Amino acid sequence: MNSQMWRSTNRTELIGPELLLQYSYTFIIMNNKGRILFIGPEPQGSVIESLVTRTVVIKETTAEGVSYLTNDRNNVDCVVVVHDPPKRDCMSFLETVSSEPPVIVAPDGGSSKLATRALGAGATSYVDPAAVETESNAVVDEINRCLSGETDATHESHRNITRGKREMMAHPDGTDERIEKVASMISHELRNPIQKANSGIDLARTECESAYLDEVAETLDRMDQLIDSLLDQLKHDVITPEMEPVDLAAVVDDSWYDRTSAKLVVESPLPMISAEETRLRQLLENLFRNAVEHAGETVTIRVGVIEPTERSHADDSIGLYVADDGPGIKPAQREVVFEYGYTGSEDGTGFGLGIVTEIIEAFGWDIIVTESHNGGARFEIRGIKTA
Amino acid sequence: MIDKDDKTVLIVDDEQMVAESYELYLGDDYETIVEYSGGAALMELDENDIDLVLVDRRMPGMSGDVVIDHIEQWKMDIQVIMVTAVDPDIDIIDMPCDGYLTKPVSETEMLDAVERAFLIDYYEKLISEYNRLSEKYEILTAEFSSRELAKKDRFADLERQIEEMEQDIADTVEGFSDSKISDAFRRLH
Numbered sequence: 001m002n003s004q005m006w007r008s009t010n011r012t013e014l015i016g017p018e019l020l021l022q023y024s025y026t027f028i029i030m031n032n033k034g035r036i037l038f039i040g041p042e043p044q045g046s047v048i049e050s051l052v053t054r055t056v057v058i059k060e061t062t063a064e065g066v067s068y069l070t071n072d073r074n075n076v077d078c079v080v081v082v083h084d085p086p087k088r089d090c091m092s093f094l095e096t097v098s099s100e101p102p103v104i105v106a107p108d109g110g111s112s113k114l115a116t117r118a119l120g121a122g123a124t125s126y127v128d129p130a131a132v133e134t135e136s137n138a139v140v141d142e143i144n145r146c147l148s149g150e151t152d153a154t155h156e157s158h159r160n161i162t163r164g165k166r167e168m169m170a171h172p173d174g175t176d177e178r179i180e181k182v183a184s185m186i187s188h189e190l191r192n193p194i195q196k197a198n199s200g201i202d203l204a205r206t207e208c209e210s211a212y213l214d215e216v217a218e219t220l221d222r223m224d225q226l227i228d229s230l231l232d233q234l235k236h237d238v239i240t241p242e243m244e245p246v247d248l249a250a251v252v253d254d255s256w257y258d259r260t261s262a263k264l265v266v267e268s269p270l271p272m273i274s275a276e277e278t279r280l281r282q283l284l285e286n287l288f289r290n291a292v293e294h295a296g297e298t299v300t301i302r303v304g305v306i307e308p309t310e311r312s313h314a315d316d317s318i319g320l321y322v323a324d325d326g327p328g329i330k331p332a333q334r335e336v337v338f339e340y341g342y343t344g345s346e347d348g349t350g351f352g353l354g355i356v357t358e359i360i361e362a363f364g365w366d367i368i369v370t371e372s373h374n375g376g377a378r379f380e381i382r383g384i385k386t387a
Numbered sequence: 388m389i390d391k392d393d394k395t396v397l398i399v400d401d402e403q404m405v406a407e408s409y410e411l412y413l414g415d416d417y418e419t420i421v422e423y424s425g426g427a428a429l430m431e432l433d434e435n436d437i438d439l440v441l442v443d444r445r446m447p448g449m450s451g452d453v454v455i456d457h458i459e460q461w462k463m464d465i466q467v468i469m470v471t472a473v474d475p476d477i478d479i480i481d482m483p484c485d486g487y488l489t490k491p492v493s494e495t496e497m498l499d500a501v502e503r504a505f506l507i508d509y510y511e512k513l514i515s516e517y518n519r520l521s522e523k524y525e526i527l528t529a530e531f532s533s534r535e536l537a538k539k540d541r542f543a544d545l546e547r548q549i550e551e552m553e554q555d556i557a558d559t560v561e562g563f564s565d566s567k568i569s570d571a572f573r574r575l576h
Contacts, residue, residue, distance in 0.1 A: 191489070
C-alpha cells in the first residue's frame with residue numbers, strides 16, 4: 001500500500017508546481033523568544049501590534065527585515081512578510097531564510113502563483129484576505145496559532161511533502177491542516193480554469209459546431225475526474241471506516257449514474273450489510289465508472305449476490321459481484337488493475353480501482369477480478385457481513 | 388406552480404466568460420442579470436427585484452460569503468446558490484445559502500440546482516399558507532358545529548382551498564428530482 005501511496009503522491013507533485021496561488025503574508029516561526037518581525041507598511045504593522053501582546057518590530061522592506069533577522073534572530077518568534085514587490089518580496093525573503101523553521105503562507109484569493117512557489121520554498125501557512133472579514137485579525141489569529149505551536153507539528157510534514165502522504169499525517173487523529181489547505185488550493189486553482197474552459201466551450205458551441213470542441217470537453221471532463229480522485233486521496237489518506245447497517249440496494253441505486261446509455265441490472269435481492277455508506281457508494285461508483293470507461297457507454301452492468309459457499313456460511317458473510325459485458329480484463333492484468341496509476345483505457349485516470357482496493361481493505365473485504373459469463377469483467381467482492 | 392418566466396436570477400462571477408456561460412444555461416428559462424463583482428451585485432440587489440442569486444464564493448474584493456451575509460442581514464427573500472471551486476466543508480452549515488455547487492458546473496447541474504431552489508422556496512411558502520389556513524379551520528371547527536359550518540359558503544371555500552393546497556404540496560414534493568429530498572419531504576408528511 002505504501003508504494004501505491006507513493007505513486008499517487010508523485011502525481012500530486014507533478015501538478016503542484018503548476019498551481020497558481022497568490023499570497024500577501026509569509027510567517028516564519030522561530031523559537032519562543034518573544035518578538036514578531038513584521039515586514040510591511042508601518043500602519044499595517046501598527047495595527048497588528050495593537051492586536052497582539054508581544055513586541056512587534058516593523059521593517060518597511062525585505063532587505064531591512066532580512067538584515068534585522070540576521071543580526072537579531074534569537075529574539076524573533078515569528079515573521080510576517082507582506083508581499084508587495086519590489087519593496088517587499090516574500091520570495092526573496094524566503095529564499096534568504098529558507099533554512100529556517102516553519103513558514104506559513106497567506107494567499108489573498110486572487111492570482112496566486114507566488115504562494116505555490118513560496119510553499120515550495122518552505123512557507124508554513126497563509127492568510128486569505130478574500131475569505132476573511134478583517135485581514136488584520138486573520139493575520140493575528142495566524143500568528144497566535146503559530147506561537148501556540150499548532151503549526152509546528154505540520155511543519156516537518158510540509159517540508160517533506162515529497163516523502164509521501166502517509167508521512168505528512170502529523171496529527172494523531174489522522175488529519176493534517178496543511179493537507180486540507182493544499183487540497184483547497186488544488187481544488188480552487190485547477191477547478192476554476194476547468195470551469196472557465198468549459199464555459200468557453202459552451203459559449204463557442206453557440207457560434208459553431210466542431211468535433212474538436214467535443215474532444216476538448218471530454219478531455220476537461222477527464223481532468224475534472226482526475227482532480228476529484230486526487231483530492232480524495234489527499235483528504236482521505238487513511239480510511240478508518242465506521243461500519244453500520246447499510247441498505248445495499250439503496251446504495252447501488254444511488255451510486256448508479258445515468259448520464260450514459262449504460263444499463264444497470266440488479267439480478268438478485270440485495271441485503272442490508274455492514275459498511276460505511278459514503279465509502280461504499282464511492283466504491284460502487286468507481287466500479288460502475290470503470291465498467292463504462294472500459295466497455296463503452298452501451299455497457300450492461302449486472303450486480304448481484306454471490307451464492308454463499310460453505311466457508312462463507314461459516315463466517316456469516318456474503319459476496320457481491322459487479323459484472324459487465326465489455327472486453328474483459330486479460331488474466332495477466334488482473335492483479336495490476338488494482339494498483340494506483342494503472343489504466344487500461346485512454347479515458348482512465350488510474351485512480352478508480354486503486355481507491356476501490358483501499359476501501360475494500362479498510363472494510364476487511366476481499367476483491368478479485370475474473371471473467372463474466374459473456375466475456376466481460378466480473379469483480380467479486382467477498383467477506384461482506386450482513387446486518 | 389412556479390412560473391419560471393417571472394423569476395429573475397442574478398449571476399455574480401468575476402470571470403466574465405464563466406458568468407456568460409451561466410447566463411447561456413439559464414437564459415431560456417429565467418430573466419438573468421450578470422454582475423462581475425460582489426459590490427456591483429449588492430447594488431443590483433438594492434435596485435432590482437431579484438429572486439435568486441448565483442454567486443461565486445471567491446472573488447477579488449468582496450467575496451461571495453460577504454454578499455450572502457448582506458442578503459441575510461437585509462432579510463431579503465431571495466434564494467441563494469453559492470458556486471465555488473472549493474469542496475464544501477462543515478462551515479456550509481452556517482452559510483446562509485440554499486444551494487452549493489462545486490465547479491465545474493454543467494448546464495444540467497445548474498438548471499437542476501436553480502429549479503430545486505425555487506421549488507423549495509415555493510414549498511416553504513405553500514406550507515406557510517397551508518398552516519395559516521389550517522389554523523383558521525381549527526378555530527372555526529372549535530367554535531361552530533359542523534351543521535352550522537355546512538351552511539356557510541365561505542367555510543366551504545376554505546375547505547376547498549385547503550384540499551387544493553394539500554394536492555399542490557404533494558405535487559411539489561413529487562417535483563423534486565433528487566430522490567433524497569423527495570424522500571425527506573415524504574417522511575415529513
